[in-house]
Amino acid sequence: MRSAVFVLACASLHAQWDRFRGPNGSGVSKEENLPAEFGPAKNVAWKVAVPFGRSSPVAAGGRIFLTAVDGGKLTTLAWDAASGRELWRRVLPRMREQPVYKANDAASPTPAAGPDAVYVFFPDSGLAAYSFDGKELWRHPLGPFDSFYGIASSPVFAGGSVYLLCEQASDSFLLAVDAKTGRQRWKTARPGGLDGWSSPVVHGERLLIFGTTRMEAFFLATGERDWWIPISSNGSLGTPVIFGETVIVAASGSDQPWMPTWDATLAKLDKNRDGRLSHEECKDEKDWFEHFGWVDSNHDRFLSGAEWNAARSLGAGEYGLLAIALGGKGRLPESAVRWRVKRGVPYVPAPLAYEGAIFMIKDGGLFTALDPATGAAVKQGRAPGAGGQYLASPVAADGKVYTVSEEGKFTVWKAGSWEPLASNDMGEECHATPAIANGRIFVRTRSSLYAFQARR
Numbered sequence: 001m002r003s004a005v006f007v008l009a010c011a012s013l014h015a016q017w018d019r020f021r022g023p024n025g026s027g028v029s030k031e032e033n034l035p036a037e038f039g040p041a042k043n044v045a046w047k048v049a050v051p052f053g054r055s056s057p058v059a060a061g062g063r064i065f066l067t068a069v070d071g072g073k074l075t076t077l078a079w080d081a082a083s084g085r086e087l088w089r090r091v092l093p094r095m096r097e098q099p100v101y102k103a104n105d106a107a108s109p110t111p112a113a114g115p116d117a118v119y120v121f122f123p124d125s126g127l128a129a130y131s132f133d134g135k136e137l138w139r140h141p142l143g144p145f146d147s148f149y150g151i152a153s154s155p156v157f158a159g160g161s162v163y164l165l166c167e168q169a170s171d172s173f174l175l176a177v178d179a180k181t182g183r184q185r186w187k188t189a190r191p192g193g194l195d196g197w198s199s200p201v202v203h204g205e206r207l208l209i210f211g212t213t214r215m216e217a218f219f220l221a222t223g224e225r226d227w228w229i230p231i232s233s234n235g236s237l238g239t240p241v242i243f244g245e246t247v248i249v250a251a252s253g254s255d256q257p258w259m260p261t262w263d264a265t266l267a268k269l270d271k272n273r274d275g276r277l278s279h280e281e282c283k284d285e286k287d288w289f290e291h292f293g294w295v296d297s298n299h300d301r302f303l304s305g306a307e308w309n310a311a312r313s314l315g316a317g318e319y320g321l322l323a324i325a326l327g328g329k330g331r332l333p334e335s336a337v338r339w340r341v342k343r344g345v346p347y348v349p350a351p352l353a354y355e356g357a358i359f360m361i362k363d364g365g366l367f368t369a370l371d372p373a374t375g376a377a378v379k380q381g382r383a384p385g386a387g388g389q390y391l392a393s394p395v396a397a398d399g400k401v402y403t404v405s406e407e408g409k410f411t412v413w414k415a416g417s418w419e420p421l422a423s424n425d426m427g428e429e430c431h432a433t434p435a436i437a438n439g440r441i442f443v444r445t446r447s448s449l450y451a452f453q454a455r456r
Contacts, residue, residue, distance in 0.1 A: 018113040024202055024242065027163060034436065040427050047449070051070035053066070058111050062082065074092040088133070092125045108152075108153055109154045115243075118130050127139070129182060147167075186223035188224075206220060211231075213231065213232070234258075236251070237252070238393065249321070262309055276304050277303040290401065295311045318340075319342065339375035341368075356372070357415075365380050367380065386403070388409070409425065411424075427444045439453060
């Protein structure tokens with residue numbers, strides 16, 4: 001009898017929102033009776049002030065976990081999910097303070113929860129584990145990382161291990177550590193890996209990885225690569241989604257390189273005619289100068305033709321929203337791509353498989369609902385009054401899909417008809433993906449964490 005109760009308890013726990021984007025990164029919950037209308041003064045179960053960070057909330061063991069940078073300190077926080085009462089906060093030593101691009105920060109990765117512990121990753125420190133009661137269990141130092149934009153992939157718990165993808169300009173790797181001790185189980189180098197921010201998902205005995213230049217599957221137990229297929233993207237951001245025996249991945253890109261040719265750029269900017277471009281020579285280029293540190297892969301503050309052309313080639317070619325058949329060995333044939341859509345593909349938000357459709361939303365509030373069998377558009381439109389940039393990924397439950405712009409404008413959609421049910425304004429920026437658990441939707445804004453609940 002005890003074992004049956006234990007199994008049911010574990011099943012209930014793992015049904016909660018225990019990692020970035022909830023169960024296996026799907027963005028989908030089985031919760032019901034969720035509010036369509038909410039905001040700072042409507043359907044608020046509780047609200048607490050939080051330090052800034054771009055990580056998303058997770059819900060497990062009756063608690064809400066979040067990471068932040070509080071006065072420069074790498075902080076993990078836990079609240080009681082029912083009341084919003086703060087249970088504990090813990091700080092990890094900051095081993096370094098690497099500068100990152102303005103759209104990122106030192107607390108971008110989202111925590112992951114196991115049956116009795118929460119696992120956090122700060123690029124300026126490494127991995128760490130805490131019990132649900134806040135006891136530090138272990139630390140696993142990592143870094144420094146070679147990433148102009150910053151590391152933002154979130155850890156994943158599965159089968160007694162914690163997995164972490166570290167995509168960077170050089171020496172990218174996939175890591176597995178023992179969830180009880182923090183000791184390394186395996187580490188797989190990923191030559192050719194570049195800056196990327198996607199988080200892994202689990203499929204059977206494999207971990208599925210969306211990298212900047214390829215989609216790959218690795219065995220959970222050994223880290224050995226099973227299969228892979230090349231993809232073009234401007235940087236892997238959205239977490240892949242499993243739909244039956246297909247994995248759906250959004251790889252933003254273009255048919256033509258987004259940067260001008262090296263010869264044209266050199267002729268325009270190379271004032272001293274030395275065949276390279278200095279930081280000073282490029283400072284007036286508004287279209288791309290803020291990305292100078294990314295193109296300058298050897299960090300010498302000069303751009304060479306090789307560096308320019310490597311950056312220019314990214315994202316051009318085999319991009320799009322792809323449906324890839326799961327299975328195979330080694331490099332998959334082109335026929336493994338069941339369909340590909342190049343219009344309406346988001347840059348940051350991940351796709352969503354829900355209620356018989358693949359849903360995606362991109363900057364400007366432009367959405368597309370697709371037939372999962374063919375990729376044909378079922379419906380397209382725009383979120384009313386919620387344009388601007390989108391960083392959070394859509395989530396769904398109770399026949400509703402929730403999307404939120406960086407400005408904090410929520411749109412709630414009716415799944416199936418894809419008509420807007422409600423528009424809600426949080427009144428401040430929202431970078432984090434909402435969590436859904438315990439009959440509530442948890443929303444992190446720039447300065448607050450809310451729990452919203454429908455009136456009963």
